Amino acid sequence: MARDPAQMKTGELRQQAERAGIRNVDQMNKNEMIQALGGSANANRGGGQRQKDPRPKGVSPQDYKNVPGNQT
Structure with a gap:
C-alpha cells in the first residue's frame, strides 16, 4: 500500500x-510535488466540525408520540 505523500520525506517524493x-x-518544493503527483497537499490535515443533518420529526422518543399515526 502506498504511503501518504504528506508523511514522506522530500527526497522520497522527488524520486x-x-x-x-x-x-x-529539482525546482519544486514538497507541496508542488504532491500536487503534481495528483495528491492533495493538505491530506489528513484540518478537521473541524461538520454540520449535522437535522433529525426528521418523530425520531426522538419525545416526538414519537406526537407524530400523526403514532398515537396509541
Missing part, C-alpha cells in the same frame, strides 16, 4: 515524481 515523468522536480 517518485521523477519515476512518474514529472519535469523540473
Whole structure:
C-alpha cells in the first residue's frame, strides 16, 4: 500500500515524481510535488466540525408520540 505523500520525506517524493515523468522536480518544493503527483497537499490535515443533518420529526422518543399515526 502506498504511503501518504504528506508523511514522506522530500527526497522520497522527488524520486517518485521523477519515476512518474514529472519535469523540473529539482525546482519544486514538497507541496508542488504532491500536487503534481495528483495528491492533495493538505491530506489528513484540518478537521473541524461538520454540520449535522437535522433529525426528521418523530425520531426522538419525545416526538414519537406526537407524530400523526403514532398515537396509541
